[in-house]
Amino acid sequence: MITSTVAADNPDSYPLMPTYGQPPVQFVRGSGTELFDRDGNRYLDFLCGLAVTSLGHAHPAVAEALAEQARTLLHVSNLYETVPGLEVAETIDRLQGGGGQVFFCNSGAESLEGAIKLARRNGGHGKHVVVSALRSFHGRTLATLHATGQVEKHETFQPLPEGFRHVPYNDFESLEAAIDPTCAAVLLEVVQGEGGVNVGDGEYLQRVRELCDERQMLLMFDEVQTGFARTGEWFAWQHHFDAMGPIRPDVVTMAKALGNGVPIGAIWAKREVAEAFQPGDHATTYGGQPLATSAARAVLRVMESIDAPALARSAGEELMGKLLTVPNVLDTRGLGLLIAAEVDTERVGMTGPEIALACLKEGLVVNGISPTAIRLAPPLTVSAEEIDEAISKLSRVVGGR
Numbered sequence: 597m598i599t600s601t602v603a604a605d606n607p608d609s610y611p612l613m614p615t616y617g618q619p620p621v622q623f624v625r626g627s628g629t630e631l632f633d634r635d636g637n638r639y640l641d642f643l644c645g646l647a648v649t650s651l652g653h654a655h656p657a658v659a660e661a662l663a664e665q666a667r668t669l670l671h672v673s674n675l676y677e678t679v680p681g682l683e684v685a686e687t688i689d690r691l692q693g694g695g696g697q698v699f700f701c702n703s704g705a706e707s708l709e710g711a712i713k714l715a716r717r718n719g720g721h722g723k724h725v726v727v728s729a730l731r732s733f734h735g736r737t738l739a740t741l742h743a744t745g746q747v748e749k750h751e752t753f754q755p756l757p758e759g760f761r762h763v764p765y766n767d768f769e770s771l772e773a774a775i776d777p778t779c780a781a782v783l784l785e786v787v788q789g790e791g792g793v794n795v796g797d798g799e800y801l802q803r804v805r806e807l808c809d810e811r812q813m814l815l816m817f818d819e820v821q822t823g824f825a826r827t828g829e830w831f832a833w834q835h836h837f838d839a840m841g842p843i844r845p846d847v848v849t850m851a852k853a854l855g856n857g858v859p860i861g862a863i864w865a866k867r868e869v870a871e872a873f874q875p876g877d878h879a880t881t882y883g884g885q886p887l888a889t890s891a892a893r894a895v896l897r898v899m900e901s902i903d904a905p906a907l908a909r910s911a912g913e914e915l916m917g918k919l920l921t922v923p924n925v926l927d928t929r930g931l932g933l934l935i936a937a938e939v940d941t942e943r944v945g946m947t948g949p950e951i952a953l954a955c956l957k958e959g960l961v962v963n964g965i966s967p968t969a970i971r972l973a974p975p976l977t978v979s980a981e982e983i984d985e986a987i988s989k990l991s992r993v994v995g996g997r
Contacts, residue, residue: 698863944994
């Protein structure tokens with residue numbers, strides 16, 4: 597099914613830097629769960645731009661909000677208030693359980709950069725180290741790259757900013773041993789996305805919360821990929837502890853699904869933590885501008901109206917169950933609609949990334965999350981019929997019916 601691309605047709609004059617490799621297809625249009633390439637071929641998008649378009653492509657409410665806001669007010673400095681920004685911040689705080697404040701930015705990596713600065717501002721001089729998990733992913737700026745627990749990604753860009761340590765995920769004893777008086781925060785993904793869709797253990801996360809309280813450190817959750825109903829709760833940390841209980845995070849970072857494809861990110865922090873930032877400590881030109889926040893406002897209104905977490909739980913259970921019926925799928929893991937499928941790659945004769953490319957040729961968009969697994973993250977609005985179609989396509993790829 598895959599057709600030619602500009603990169604393949606004219607590799608010597610291709611205008612984009614090669615940071616993503618050669619693109620295998622050029623998409624020109626999308627609607628709901630469907631994508632279409634420049635030759636009109638149809639694909640089922642079970643990746644959502646890496647968990648971004650959770651309401652599907654070209655959602656009419658988001659499109660209408662963008663058009664209306666573009667005719668009204670595109671941008672003003674963050675020295676001034678705007679209505680969409682205030683409303684989105686209030687909604688985020690409510691979904692977090694209240695008692696916090698929000699900073700808007702443009703991406704997940706930016707939200708992590710801000711969270712790291714906030715941790716240092718709270719810790720003060722001499723208390724600045726952030727401890728994160730091996731196999732984590734927190735971004736590709738210099739600071740967030742060093743926060744990322746994938747050493748193989750570090751070497752090319754040394755020397756990286758100082759102040760980061762990495763310990764095995766779900767291993768409390770290793771984490772505790774890494775803590776000393778210089779540590780300002782623990783930074784974790786409740787579900788490691790890029791690291792393989794690895795789900796945090798509830799008891800582990802509770803003990804980390806208690807340790808952070810004992811050592812006067814911030815507990816920061818990276819919910820860039822998991823936030824806004826992807827896992828079956830508004831935020832993945834809510835699977836493990838009550839929103840009004842004693843083990844809430846101090847800081848949460850988010851992006852991706854908040855704009856359904858429109859670039860926007862945010863940091864939520866408890867008010868007493870957020871107050872460490874003073875005017876001039878942190879800023880961004882475009883963060884929270886009216887166009888982006890009007891899209892986010894529309895996204896959140898739709899998500900609440902359809903009970904997006906319930907949809908993710910139901911569809912995720914259905915998709916996980918049906919994946920286990922696919923020949924050569926050995927196991928699944930994940931929460932809601934953030935799922936990894938382990939494949940018997942020796943028997944299939946392809947690695948995870950090779951399986952993803954073969955799926956693309958069948959008209960199914962997924963990605964290889966490890967040498968032996970693929971990741972699936974379809975829209976929260978995915979239908980039962982679309983799940984069945986995706987299962988059929990995957991079955992053809994990995995040697996089934």
